[in-house]
Amino acid sequence: MAKAPTKDQDSFSCPICLDLLKEPVTIPCGHSYCMSCIQHCWKEDQHPDSVYSCPQCRQAFSPRPALNKSTIIAEMMEKMKNAGLLTAPAAPRGTGEVSCDVCVGTKLQAVKSCLVCLASYCETHLRPHYQSPAFQKHTLVSASTQLQQQICPHHSKLLEAYCRTDRRCVCMLCILDEHKGHEVVSAAKEMGEKQKQLIDTQSKFKQQIKEREKELQELKEAVQSFKLSTQAAVQDSERIFSELIRSIEKTRSEVTQLIRAREKAVVSRAEELLVWLEQEITELRGKDNELEELLHTENHIYTLQVENIDIQFFLHYNRIVYKTGYKHECE
Template sequence: MAEANISVDQDQFSCSICLDILKDPVTIPCGHSYCMGCIKGCWDQDDHTGVYSCPQCRQTFTPRPVLGRNTMLAEVVEKLKKTGLQAAPPAHCYAGPGDVACDFCTGRKHKAIKSCLACLASYCETHLQPHYEFPGFKKHKLVKATENLQEKICSNHDKLLEVFCRSDQQCICMLCAMDEHRGHDTVSVVAERTEKQKQLGVTQSKFQQRIQEREKELQDLRQAVQSLKRSAQTAEEDSERIFTELIRSIERRRSEVKELIRDEEKAEVSRAEGLLERLEQEIAELRRREAELEQLSHTEDHIHFLQSCQSLCAPPGPGDLPSIPVSPNVSFEAVRKSVSELKERLEDVFKAEFKVCGRVEEVSVLEPRPDRTSYNMAVSSHWTPTQRTESFVCLRGTER
C-alpha cells in the first residue's frame, strides 16, 4: 500500500514552552502537548498553589495530572525528523506588532528585511535570495523593509514615484511628468533629496543655535534666582536686626515687614520658575524636533524623506518668551538703608524730646507723597523687564 503524503507545519510539532521540536511528548487533559521536561518544570512552580494550568489555553487542573509519554506522537515526531522536519525558527524571526511581514511566507509570516520598489513587496531573508541570485532581479531597487509600499506608487498610472515636481512640490511618476506636469520644473527624487538634505542641515544648525541660546538663558536665570534668594535672605536678616533696636511701639510691625520681603521674594522666584519651566519645555521641543530631523536625514526612503521634509524643515519660530532681564546683582540694600535711616530719624526725634504719640494706624505699600507728614520706610522692591519700583511701608502717627 502506498503511503499517503501529509503536509504538516513544523509548528504543530513544536513545544510552545521551549519552541523546539517535542522531546518525550506528553499530552495533558486539555489536549495540548509539551515536552515532558518543559511541562514538569512549569508545573513545579505551581506546587505551592495546588492549581495547575495549561500554558496555552489556561485551563486549570486539580489535582496535578499524572503525565505519561504520548507514544504515538513521539513516533510521528521521530519519523518526521527523519524526513527533514527541523526545529522551529526562534520567536524573534516571526513578524510581530510593528514589524513588516514577508509577503511570500505562508502560515505564520517571518519578518521582512528588505522591500523591493520594483516588485512592491517585502521579503524575509529566505524569500529575498532570488533577488541576489537571478540576473533579472539585479536591477531591482531594494530598501529597508517598509510598510505602505502603495504610497510610493502613482495613483493615476500605477507607476513608481521617481520624479519630484518642484512647481507643485509633490512626487510624481514618469508618465505624470510627461502629461499633466509637462513644462513644470521637475527633477529626480534623488536630486531633490540631495537639495532638501542641504536645507535640512541649515535648519538643524538653527535648532542647535537656538538650543545653545536658550541653555545660556536658562543658566543665567538660575544664577539670578540664587542671587535673588541670597539678597532676600540678607535683607530679611538686616531688617530683623534693625527692627529689634526700634522702640516697643513698632515691635508688632516687624513681622509684617518680614512678610512683605518674603512675599516679594516669592513673587520674583515664582515668576522666574515659570520662565524656567517654559524654557525647559521649549528646549525639550527643540531637541525632539532635532531628533526627528536627525532620523529623517538618515532614512533610505527617498519618498518618505521628501513627503516629510517640508513640514519638518520649517525653521523654529522666534518664540513668545520675553527676554530675561533679571540681574544677578539684585539686592535689597534699599530696605536696609531705609530702615537704618528711620532708626536714626527716630533717635533724633527722641533726643529733641519730640514725642510721637498715638497708635500706628496702618501699614500700607505707598509711594512717598509730599503733602503727608509720615515716616517712610522702604521694605520691598519690584523688578520688571523695564524698571524697578520701590515701595514703602508707611508708619503713620499723630502728634499729641
C-alpha cells in the first residue's frame, strides 16, 4: 500500500507540475523545480530585456539564471525512494476534464480559461493573471475546451460584438470590414436583450410546468379514487355473492330435509300397507282354498250354506278395501 505523502515528500515536489522532481534544479531564490517545468515557464521570455521570476515567490532575475541539475537533491530523492519514503502522488480529482495547457507531465485540471491567451490554466499557473499587471486586461472565463469558438475565424480576434443584421458574433475588425454599416451592438448589450427573452420564455415554461404538474396531480388523484371505488365495488360484489351462496346452500339443505322427511313418512306408511296386504293375501288364499274344497264336495246342503256365508264376507271385505284407498298412499 502506498504511504501517505509526508512533509519531506512535499519538499521534493515540483510546484509547477505537483509531481516528484525530475532532474531537479534550484534557482537563486532557493526554490526547486523540474528542469523541463522551469524551462517551459521561462521559454516565452527569451529576449535580451526579459526579467525572469520565480513562479512561487515572484523574485525577479536578470539575466536568466543558469539551470543546472541539483546533484545533492537528486541523490537524496534516490535514497528516499529506495527506502520507500517517496512515492508518486496520486493524480488530483478532475484531471482529464479540462486540462491545464501549461502543466508539463501530469496535466492538472484547469480552473479558468483566458480568451486573450486562448489557454486554460490550473490554480498554480493562473496566479500570474491575478498578480501581474500585464494580464489585468485579459478576460478569464470558466475552464472550457471550446475557446476557438470565441475567436473570429477571419481575423483571429476575440468576438466582442453582435451583428443584428446578419445575426452573428463579430470581432472589431469585422465591424470595419464586411459588416460595415450594419446594426452592430456589443455582445453584452445583445446578451442583455437575449436574457430578457430567455427570462420571458423561461417564465412561460415554468407556467406550463405548473399547469402540467397540476394536471398530473389531478390525474393521479383520479386514478387513486378510481382504484379505491373499484376495490369497494369488488368487496361489495364478493359480499353479495357470498350471502347469495349461503342463502342458496341453506335453501337447498331445507328442501333436501323436506324431501327426506316426506320420503320417510311415505315409505313408513307404504311398509305398513305392505304388511297389511301380505296378511290379507294370506287370508284370501285360505278362503280360496276353502272355496276350492266346496266346489268338489258332494254335500250340497252344506256347500250351499257355507258358500252363502263366505260370499257375504268377501263382498264386505272388498267394500272396506275400496273405501280405504291405500293404493293411493304411494302415488
